[in-house]
Amino acid sequence: MNRNMNVAARILGAYAVIYVAYLYVPVLFLPLFSFNDSIYISFPLRGWTLKWYQTMFANEALHRALVNSLKVGMMTALISTILGILGARAVTRYQLPGQKPVVAMIMLPLVVPEIILAMAMLIVILRMGGSLGLVSIAAGHVLICVPFAMVVLMSRFEGFDRSLEEASYDLGENAWWTFWRVTFPNVLPGIVASLLLTFTISFDEFIMAFFLGSTNPTLPVFMWNQLRFPKLLPGVLALGACILIASVFIVLLAEWFRRRNTSETQTGDMTIG
Amino acid sequence: MADAFIEIASVSKSFGSVTAVDNISLSIRKGEFFSLLGPSGCGKTTLLRILGGFETPSDGKVMIEGQEVTHMPAHLRSTNMVFQNYAIFPHLNVEQNVAYGLRQQKLSREAQAEKVSAALAMVQLEGFEKRGADEMSGGQKQRVALARALIKRPKVLLLDEPLGALDKKLREEMQIELRILQQQVGITFVFVTHDQEEALTLSDRIAVMSEGRILQNAPPREIYERPCSRAVADFIGQMNLLDGVVASVDEQISVSSAALGPVSVGSNNQTVRTGDAVTLAVRPENLSLSDVPTPGGLAVTLKASAYFGDTTHYRVNPLEGDGSTLDVSQQDYQGSDRSGDQAWLHFDSSNFLLLKD
Amino acid sequence: MIRPQFLGGCFDSAGLMNNATSKPLDRLRSSLSRRPALRGYLLLSPTLGLVGALMCIPIMAMAVLSFWQQTGHMDFDMSGTVQNYVEALTRDMYRVLFLRSLGISGLTTLATVVMAFPLAYFIAFYVKRHKMVWIILVTLPFWTSYLLRVFAWKVILGYGGAVNSGLIALGAISEPLTFLMYNPTAVVITLTHAWATVAILPIYVSLEKIDRSMLEAATDLGDSPFIRFFRVTLPLALPGILAASVLIFIPTVGDYVTPSLVGGSDGYMIANVIQFQFGRGSNWPSGAAISLTSMTIVAVLVAVFVWSARRLSGRHS
Structure with a gap:
């Protein structure tokens, strides 16, 4: 029995290591070739260079795209987190009749193919005479970010004990002071995590930005447009590598905030079913 | 009541179609240790939360020291609460938790520190000032919650099953400490519990609750020795409850029960007429057994026994009865305690209580 | 204020x-x-x-x-017709694309879940300390750019990509392999990788939630670890497996990025035709009808799948 357990543990452990390698190695080809001194993305490697990064950073259009992405990302993060706070507070505090279908509806954008959501929004915007641009992209991003904000914040609010607020009232603080002295400090890490995660999602999102945007693209759309020109490909790799590193950094920061003061057992945050 | 400090007048509270508190009237005296006792769902916590200002009654009035507080919000009331799970703020340390309610008093740093250390000394938590909420045991959290509430010098301290989360030994220790503390500070305590032993030990007075109503409101001794109804008798301690019919009413009341035959009992303030169906109640410790036949002894068969250390419980079956069983608690029974053995049961009919429902 | x-x-x-x-x-x-x-x-x-x-x-x-007809640029005949739906359901091209999309998504879902399960099982039952490190490690890629994760496979599988050039450099082949890219297999491989992280978490959570004493009870009642896995562990992990399947199947049916980048014309999926109808095809009503038809088909399939999986495992709730 014990020996069987050990063998199983070893096999599964080896599998886990291979699996993690499978997750990461393909993506690592992007930074690898971004340092390769060749316009062709192929082995053998020709030597080390930073010129693709230099040409990329010198590109004015890329600067504009980056600024666009930052604008959309911040708009999205702020709006979807505020909506997430309200929604998460409502469903964790009150027992709402019909809560399950209502929450399911808010979570629906997680599973509906983005292209369908994008096209449906496109119809409404153009039929109503609206124009496409950063605002319409942000609207699309808010729709797909609200479920994530809700999930992150709901797990934080659920861990937050209602009686803490009652204790504060009991000790003489009114609603305003109770919010600042008890509620806010306890949910703050969740709010920061939500801001960071929704920003990342928006920053990396392509479909909404592609179909709901104008000729003034965000970073992922800019990247997509570059793909048509093979000689620009190494520059795209360099840009991709930078975006990857930025995303990883922001997500790790978000995770750090999300797990602060919560026990290790709370891992069900991302389950939606 | 003239000396009522807290007056609850015809208070009801419903949640949707559920009536949690059903037209309760109650007075609590100043400095009293008052317990609300009952099984979970009997409305005791709701009543406590109404006193604290966390629920608004659907009907009725609440007065504290002659002032109506029915609709006064929690943060303006001079009551403080020790919550069931203690509600220690997880982002603050012990010192900051205890000082939480002092903000509005705008004390100097020194004055506040002095108050906090006095409060911590009172609950014997000196030296724990910088501990975090997650670095404390249940008993320590409970002390912090007490200090945090008492530092506000409340008129009434409300305690919602504060000992429920502690293990038996610690619970018994805290009971004694709580009682001493209450006498020390002289504050009125309203204490909610489902543990009857705890209520009997701690309280000056107990209100036994069931389904949103108060069944009996009396000092512990009276609750234990003279329960007013079958429900209270059943809930408090061990009690043999026997169905019977009133055979005759005289100075003494004669009740004939299928288990014991005719028994003469005192009236116990109950008015009954011949032919009424009643319940006879007798505590196991008021019955005794002997292993040899004695005059007046009732022949019984032993069914089972259970050893409790300070006493042993015997379950017996009267030979002539309808098959209903009685529990006897006795320390010094010498006979064999094998199932099926015969023994003789003794009782003093003055220990029997007559209950109408 | x-x-x-x-x-x-x-x-x-x-x-x-x-x-x-x-x-x-x-x-x-x-x-x-x-x-x-x-x-x-x-x-x-x-x-x-x-x-x-x-x-x-x-x-x-x-x-x-979807019930209108396009008559010109942003001009529609609003009289109402089901013609778009009739076409969506009967035209061979659409039927091929529907079936291909469902097939690709089904295979992707199966591959992802099967591959993720042992890993989730490992983290839930064998990792004692640093569970959180493992969880973050396997979910981190989920938050990084989807576009880049798909793009990576274009770099790997492409005509002059990492695999072909690597094999040529090693002398294993002399001509680039053409079957690597621009076909449904490439789409399945890419999607499986891109969605891998979505499968792990729900399965892990359902495994982690299993009360360890239940497994001991099963052993105590005479099950070997192997039998116990099928009689206790797997049925209890079913909600997580179902959640993972649904969370992968539905979005991948309508995926646009992957077929566009690595699918080629043989790997086109339904999203490509939706995009075409709203774009150069200039037939919005048709695009709308195809979108809604595909959503309905997927919803029905998922409902049937979840229902029958629950029936099979003996849960009637």
Whole structure:
């Protein structure tokens, strides 16, 4: 029995290591070739260079795209987190009749193919005479970010004990002071995590930005447009590598905030079913 | 009541179609240790939360020291609460938790520190000032919650099953400490519990609750020795409850029960007429057994026994009865305690209580 | 300064407000405090309203549009016809694309779940310390750019890509392998990788939730570890497996990026034709009808799948 357990543990452990390698190695080809001194993305490697990064950073259009992405990302993060706070507070505090279908509806954008959501929004915007641009992209991003904000914040609010607020009232603080002295400090890490995660999602999102945007693209759309020109490909790799590193950094920061003061057992945050 | 400090007048509270508190009237005296006792769902916590200002009654009035507080919000009331799970703020340390309610008093740093250390000394938590909420045991959290509430010098301290989360030994220790503390500070305590032993030990007075109503409101001794109804008798301690019919009413009341035959009992303030169906109640410790036949002894068969250390419980079956069983608690029974053995049961009919429902 | 009061009001609990300033407000507050559900919905209404405005109304508009006919640029015959749906269901090209999309997604879902299960099992049952490190390690890629994760496979599988050039450099082949890219297999490989992280978490959570004493009980009652896995562990992990399957199957059916980058014309999926109809095809009603048809088909398939999986495992709830 014990020996069987050990063998199983070893096999599964080896599998886990291979699996993690499978997750990461393909993506690592992007930074690898971004340092390769060749316009062709192929082995053998020709030597080390930073010129693709230099040409990329010198590109004015890329600067504009980056600024666009930052604008959309911040708009999205702020709006979807505020909506997430309200929604998460409502469903964790009150027992709402019909809560399950209502929450399911808010979570629906997680599973509906983005292209369908994008096209449906496109119809409404153009039929109503609206124009496409950063605002319409942000609207699309808010729709797909609200479920994530809700999930992150709901797990934080659920861990937050209602009686803490009652204790504060009991000790003489009114609603305003109770919010600042008890509620806010306890949910703050969740709010920061939500801001960071929704920003990342928006920053990396392509479909909404592609179909709901104008000729003034965000970073992922800019990247997509570059793909048509093979000689620009190494520059795209360099840009991709930078975006990857930025995303990883922001997500790790978000995770750090999300797990602060919560026990290790709370891992069900991302389950939606 | 003239000396009522807290007056609850015809208070009801419903949640949707559920009536949690059903037209309760109650007075609590100043400095009293008052317990609300009952099984979970009997409305005791709701009543406590109404006193604290966390629920608004659907009907009725609440007065504290002659002032109506029915609709006064929690943060303006001079009551403080020790919550069931203690509600220690997880982002603050012990010192900051205890000082939480002092903000509005705008004390100097020194004055506040002095108050906090006095409060911590009172609950014997000196030296724990910088501990975090997650670095404390249940008993320590409970002390912090007490200090945090008492530092506000409340008129009434409300305690919602504060000992429920502690293990038996610690619970018994805290009971004694709580009682001493209450006498020390002289504050009125309203204490909610489902543990009857705890209520009997701690309280000056107990209100036994069931389904949103108060069944009996009396000092512990009276609750234990003279329960007013079958429900209270059943809930408090061990009690043999026997169905019977009133055979005759005289100075003494004669009740004939299928288990014991005719028994003469005192009236116990109950008015009954011949032919009424009643319940006879007798505590196991008021019955005794002997292993040899004695005059007046009732022949019984032993069914089972259970050893409790300070006493042993015997379950017996009267030979002539309808098959209903009685529990006897006795320390010094010498006979064999094998199932099926015969023994003789003794009782003093003055220990029997007559209950109408 | 309305904001602080507004926020304070939102975070106030039922029945604790007292500093009302006007009578109607007072009445509103007291009616809200008596009906907490109303209060809750008031709090939820901005979120709900936004989802309604950005999703429900557009989808309804799409439904209306799907019964029109395109007559010119942004001009429609609004008389109402089911022609678009008839075409969506009968034209061979659409049928091929529907079947291919469903097939690709089905295979992807199966591959992802099968590959993720042992890993989730390992983390749940064999990792004692640093569970969180493993969880973060396997979920981190989920938050990084989807476009880049797909793009990586173009770099790997492409004609002059990493695999081909690597094999040539090693002398294993002399001509690049053409079957690597621009076909449904490439799409399945890429999607499986891109969605891998979605499968792990739900399965892990359902495994982690299993009370360890239940497994001991099964052993105690005579099951070998192997039998026990099928009689206890797997049925209890089923909700996680179902959640993972649904979370992968539905979005991948409508994926656009992957078939566009690595699918080639043989790997086109239904999203490509939707995009075409709304773009160069200039037939919005047809695009709308295809979108809604594919959503309906997927919804029905998922419902049947979940229902039958629950039936098979003996749960009738």
